[in-house]
Amino acid sequence: MEGASGQRPLGVAVLGHGTVGAEVVNIIREDALDLQERIGAPLELRGVAVRDASSDRGIPAELLTTDAEALVRRDDVDLVVELIGGIELPRTLVRAALDAGKSVVTANKALLAAYTGELAEAAESHNADLYFEAAVAGAIPVIRPLTQSLAGDRVDRVMGIVNGTTNYILSAMDESGADYETTLAEAGRLGYAEADPTADVEGFDAAAKAAILASIAFHTRVTASDVYREGMSSITAADLTSARALNCTIKLLAICERISGPDGRDRVSARVYPALVPREHPLATVAGAFNAVVVEAQAAGRLMFYGQGAGGAPTASAVMGDLVMAARNRVQGGRGPRESKYAKLEIAPMSDIVTRYYVNLQVADRAGVLSAVAAEFATRGVSISAVRQEGAGDGARLVVLTHRATDRALADTVAALENLESVTAVTSVLRLEGSAE
Template sequence: MTESSRRPIGVAVLGMGNVGTEVVRILHENAEDLTARVGAAIELRGVAVRDITRWRGVDASLVTDDPASLVVRDDVDIVVELIGGIDLPRSLIRTALEHGKSVVTANKALLADYTGELASAAADAKVDLYFEAAVAGAIPVIRPLMQSLAGDTVTRVAGIVNGTTNFILSAMDADGDDYDTVLAEAGRLGYAEADPTADVEGYDAAAKAAILASIAFHSRVTAADVHRQGISSITVDDLESAKKLDCTVKLLSICERFVDPDGRERISARVYPALVPLSHPLAGVGGAFNAVVVEAENAGRLMFYGQGAGGAPTASAVLGDLVMAARNKVHGGRGPLESTYASLPVAPIDDALTRYYVSMRVADRPGVLSAVAGEFSSRDVSISTVRQEGAGDDARLVVVTHRARDVALSDTIEALQDLDSVLSVSSVLRLEGTDE
């Protein structure tokens, strides 16, 4: 059967924001190439929008404000969900899957909590659920984890997966401007939303960490399982201190497999701002770019880098999934199913192994260093470096630890604040990207 004689693959696009608009554009502009790659034509059957009176750049006959009717139409084979939010898209995707439609989505917030439910619905209906665009925009991360590394054991996935926070921290580091000034600039440039809470407080990165951990470790992890801390408390002084240690500060999403002291294998999933050595590949990721480093037992360290957001880059990932789903419709295949066979428990942040950078104002008198060191030692936390800056009322003590359980480190910070010789603990950051 020739490509021209095969039945076209009907596609419905839900949502015409920046990404949806780019998806429709690429479908039209690359129609001939996409047909050749799929083995059949991909035809746009409809576009669901909130307001049908607004010009959308598509044939008016294709536009509807009733997405529920669109996803069940007989001439629709694949539904592309780009609405955002949770309740409405969850309902629409479930309905589409139950009616035998494959689904492509970029909805990380939804997937972070409901991947299991949606994946089960897709498996029951024997259709595909693809979501490459849900993490890191144009950067291919999901498919390598699910397919390219399917024969390996992934031990760690860590990266910068939020462009807004990376832009802010990069600008603060380069220009010396404070957080509020750079956040305002990010808003003017379109990097930050009017309400930036999801980005700057780490919710967006935590949702993506949940997705990455679920796939990498064959276990269901939700956003609620991910320890989360944002960047709103980061100061210019923190970045200046980082430079003195040959480091910078990045908001990291870290997912790793580890064995606890009792011999149990568990998962750690966490998001927080951390010091990163300038020698580490993630330190050089600037602006609104994203990067993910994957470590596997046999493949070693792999790094994926590129544009993590934006209409066209994200649409590129959506189209990649759409082509895969369309090929499966034409040739009778199916994409990889959800894999949760390992069912590893997620450990609390207390059990994570990490390093701390601690800066504190101290009284400039004999015995201070001994008292501070004693608090670390009493909790089996080894000190890597210690440095005193200033004198008199401006005396500061900076301590960098070796790796230890997070609970021991956090307990030490609480104890330090109770010492008479410690006037205040001004900054506490974790240090990642080292082997110590």
């Protein structure tokens, strides 16, 4: 049956009815008339796939199904919204939808980071759209600016805070002086951390997002396995105190950049780790569970995108933006942006990455220690920018801040320091990002 616009309704299947799925379903049902005006045709909800159809979800029972694959394959479904999470089941469902020529909207960063090439090729082969703005940074528009607004520019670097859980924890530790375990427990109580926070605090979530951002920014397929990853669970209150003394804070960063290789050709680096960030850098002010992404492009310069990086309503906003775009394309006979992979840049090994470093050493409090430590840095070509001693006696610590050096040189230096008799322990090594030096 045609709507008032004269266009036949577009059928929508929503896979998943969790926090985000419930918000999406509510928007489709409650804002139907407004959405119809924006799209040029009515959106009609054909079904919602759930694990348990017996629970009360506030929507008509006839819309609920536990057979997601059958829902995706229905002839009256034109658009599929995948909000299940995980990888293998969503991969099967998304492929089934794309192979049938149905456009897909997903917020599944893990799926995209693992199978972006396969899914992009399926969409291309069957003249379907694949949209995924909500997969990175929730409501913050990052994907569309990279694929469309900056399509004529050269992006050199994308750096950001893309995980709200870790940013909340590090912000709270910085403000209160509390330790990691205490702050993590508080984050769980407030609903910012999952019962199992591993994906967040060990950087897996951010690494998947970094893979997506690098793929788009540098026109090269980058998967999660290409992303160097370190978590932030080893960050201590002492690290944040030392960072404060250096006029820095600590953030878990996703960094994607174009770097020049030994042969002068461009390569791609994608990495995730906790890093010192100078207080004057815009990312240093991003507090709580908020996200922010800074893009540096040759013509546009530095751009910053900031806002709610997670949560039901913010993420649903990004999903609905994609759904409206996909639906408009159906009505108007257009296509969304296709995968751009023409550059095929090599992935740079972490050992070649150049940055500054903060090294925290527990040392014996006696004459000659500083000169012995400095000699190990100098031997490997790592120049020291500043040194500060904290404490005395058995609790003496040296905090060393370096100039720019390769990761390989720093790793060799740390290994040598650990073998020095005067060094009790190398308690932490962090990179410094965002400094002007």
